[in-house]
Amino acid sequence: MGSKINKSYYGYFFVAPFFIGFAVFGLAPILYTLYLSFMKWDGFTDPVYVGIANYTRLLHDSFFYQTIGNTMIIWVMSNVPQLIISLLLALILNEKFIRGKHFFRAVYFFPHMVTAVTLGVIFSLMFDWQTGSVNKLLMDIGLIHDPINWFNSPWWSRTIASGVIVWQYFGMNMIILIAGLQSIPNEVYEAAEIDGATKPQVARYITLPMIRQVILFVFITSVIGGLQLFDAPLMLGDGPGNSVRTMVMYLYEMAFKNYDYSYGAAVAYGIFVIVMFFTALTARITRTKE
Amino acid sequence: MSKYITRGILYLFMIAVAVTCLLPFYSMIITSTHTNSDIARKLLLIPGDQFMENYSRLKESVNIWRGFANTVFIAVVATAINVYFAALAGYGFSKFNFRLRNGLFMFVLGTMMIPGQLGIIGFFKLMESLNMLNTYWPLILPAIHNAFGIFLMRQYADSSVPTEILESGRIDGYGEFQIFNRLVLPIMTPALATLAIFSFIGKWNDFLTPMIILFDNNLQTLPVMIASLKSQFTSDFGAQYVGIVISVVPILVFFAFMSKRIINGVAAGAVKG
Numbered sequence: 001m002g003s004k005i006n007k008s009y010y011g012y013f014f015v016a017p018f019f020i021g022f023a024v025f026g027l028a029p030i031l032y033t034l035y036l037s038f039m040k041w042d043g044f045t046d047p048v049y050v051g052i053a054n055y056t057r058l059l060h061d062s063f064f065y066q067t068i069g070n071t072m073i074i075w076v077m078s079n080v081p082q083l084i085i086s087l088l089l090a091l092i093l094n095e096k097f098i099r100g101k102h103f104f105r106a107v108y109f110f111p112h113m114v115t116a117v118t119l120g121v122i123f124s125l126m127f128d129w130q131t132g133s134v135n136k137l138l139m140d141i142g143l144i145h146d147p148i149n150w151f152n153s154p155w156w157s158r159t160i161a162s163g164v165i166v167w168q169y170f171g172m173n174m175i176i177l178i179a180g181l182q183s184i185p186n187e188v189y190e191a192a193e194i195d196g197a198t199k200p201q202v203a204r205y206i207t208l209p210m211i212r213q214v215i216l217f218v219f220i221t222s223v224i225g226g227l228q229l230f231d232a233p234l235m236l237g238d239g240p241g242n243s244v245r246t247m248v249m250y251l252y253e254m255a256f257k258n259y260d261y262s263y264g265a266a267v268a269y270g271i272f273v274i275v276m277f278f279t280a281l282t283a284r285i286t287r288t289k290e
Numbered sequence: 291m292s293k294y295i296t297r298g299i300l301y302l303f304m305i306a307v308a309v310t311c312l313l314p315f316y317s318m319i320i321t322s323t324h325t326n327s328d329i330a331r332k333l334l335l336i337p338g339d340q341f342m343e344n345y346s347r348l349k350e351s352v353n354i355w356r357g358f359a360n361t362v363f364i365a366v367v368a369t370a371i372n373v374y375f376a377a378l379a380g381y382g383f384s385k386f387n388f389r390l391r392n393g394l395f396m397f398v399l400g401t402m403m404i405p406g407q408l409g410i411i412g413f414f415k416l417m418e419s420l421n422m423l424n425t426y427w428p429l430i431l432p433a434i435h436n437a438f439g440i441f442l443m444r445q446y447a448d449s450s451v452p453t454e455i456l457e458s459g460r461i462d463g464y465g466e467f468q469i470f471n472r473l474v475l476p477i478m479t480p481a482l483a484t485l486a487i488f489s490f491i492g493k494w495n496d497f498l499t500p501m502i503i504l505f506d507n508n509l510q511t512l513p514v515m516i517a518s519l520k521s522q523f524t525s526d527f528g529a530q531y532v533g534i535v536i537s538v539v540p541i542l543v544f545f546a547f548m549s550k551r552i553i554n555g556v557a558a559g560a561v562k563g
Contacts (some may be wrong), residue, residue: 007386007460007466008386008387008388008389009386009388010382010386010388010466011382011383011385011386011387011388011391012382012388012390013382013466013467014378014379014381014382014383014386014466014470015378015379015382015383015394015398017375017378017379017434017435018375018379018398018434018435018436018437018440019394019435020434021375021431021432021434021435022401022435024431025413025428025431025432025434025435026401026404026409026432026435028409028412028416029409029410029411029412029413029415029416030404030408030409030412031412032409032411032412032415032416033408033409033410033411033412034412035412036411036412036415085307088303089304089307092300092303092304093304095300097297098300098301098304102549102550102553104304104308105553106545106549106550106553107308107311107312108307108308108311109549109552109553109556110311110312110542110545110549111311112491113491113541113545113552114537114538114541115494115495115497115512115513115516115537116495116497116513117495117497117513117514117516117517118513118516118534118537118538121516121517121519121520121530121534122314122315122318122534123314124520125318125321125527125530125531125534126314126317126318128527130330131329131330131527133317133321133333133334136332136333137333139333140333167310167311167314171311172556175553175556175557175560176556176557176560178557179557179558179560214560217560224405227405228405228406228407230407230497230498231495231497231498231513234517235517235520248407251407251410252498255410255411255414256414256502261411261415264411265411265412268407268408268409268410268411269408271405271407271408272404272405272408275405276403279403
């Protein structure tokens with residue numbers, strides 16, 4: 001036993017690489033970004049201290065507010081259907097009588113394996129109004145006469161951006177939900193069957209309450225992920241009147257396209273505050289329901 | 291009877307979703323085998339014979355296989371680093387009762403709450419001052435700090451690495467790091483495989499960091515190359531489709547062989563998380 005206590009301090013050596021790595025590649029960039037957000041800097045001349053000017057500008061920047069709104073809209077339009085579809089499919093695939101379970105799980109998961117950028121490009125090509133296959137299909141079956149210019153309409157653009165996200169994530173979340181469902185002991189279902197409960201009743205009163213934690217996990221990750229949408233929407237472009245531009249796209253454009261690093265840094269901290277606010281809000285709401 | 295109708299409806303729903311999942315990929319592969327004028331005029335449902343033509347136009351200006359190899363290289367090296375250091379720290383938190391253990395572990399979990407883009411501008415500027423722009427270091431080295439991996443590994447070490455192994459190793463005169471490398475790592479293989487899947491998928495899809503860090507076309511990764519196809523081949527849709535096919539089909543083949551392991555790994559990781 002004595003030797004064990006003597007060796008305890010070795011633990012510091014084992015965990016040290018994480019803290020060194022985090023300090024250099026995680027914390028230092030975050031603090032440097034904070035420093036830049038109080039400067040005026042285009043990347044060429046020397047940075048000049050300007051106090052909170054960047055933040056004042058941010059508070060009056062209607063483009064930034066628009067990107068917050070866009071992100072929220074796309075989040076709702078993508079995550080509500082996505083969570084419903086993945087929950088439904090998870091419940092169905094958890095039934096004993098369904099055949100080909102693995103095949104279906106694999107097909108549903110596959111889009112998640114493909115890079116978000118590729119998914120975005122596929123959608124932008126499919127919905128291209130002159131050459132895309134979607135317009136061709138709709139015209140061939142006679143639903144429309146003239147091609148629809150999807151990316152000319154704010155709401156179609158947002159719908160397509162949301163569609164990409166649904167397509168990318170529902171399989172992943174379904175797998176997580178199935179894993180949760182499989183942790184429910186069989187005896188619970190047997191007892192319900194003896195009591196004469198119907199399938200929808202079992203789902204409503206037994207299955208869903210028992211996987212509440214897993215559903216919450218999926219929900220919270222989708223809040224955090226959804227507020228940071230970037231790759232796929234970037235491939236679809238800003239949309240008409242910037243209607244598809246998300247918060248992180250705005251950060252990227254400010255810093256790496258306009259080379260306004262210092263204002264980009266303030267945008268980064270603005271996004272941080274918003275993400276923290278919504279994460280805390282979600283945690284709060286889910287806790288009061290407990 | 292009604293039982294069969296319900297089942298029929300369920301199967302129909304499942305098949306409809308499956309078709310929706312796969313149809314875009316099918317359409318993309320079919321379209322890549324036709325001429326630009328056909329792509330512009332018709333709905334294409336059967337394969338054509340223009341794939342090689344489109345491919346050769348793509349190859350003239352984009353070295354897509356180079357991008358593929360670059361991405362594989364970065365993803366493999368970063369995954370190896372990620373998995374090793376996560377196991378190292380997870381094991382350290384699990385088996386050594388040092389004074390700051392709980393506090394430091396809470397700190398590790400806390401870092402998971404930080405949104406990824408918060409420090410991206412500082413990261414870019416820091417890499418510039420370290421002369422690491424246009425190299426792979428900024429894409430590989432940050433894999434050392436992965437809080438989720440440490441969490442996963444600690445769980446596994448708590449439940450599946452017996453403390454007796456450490457003691458027998460010490461009696462045999464092994465040093466602490468030898469014990470970890472020779473005795474503990476082999477036991478942790480199942481957890482390492484799960485984490486490797488997560489890490490590989492994440493690195494494979496990494497987009498923002500390579501886009502801002504790398505300038506040289508020969509160093510660039512596949513996602514960034516795919517993203518630039520649209521501006522490079524404005525009206526050459528055939529070449530664009532071929533590029534996408536090249537980025538998707540190898541993953542499709544890989545996934546067809548590995549799907550069971552990958553899905554089980556994701557499920558196992560999620561339940562622990």
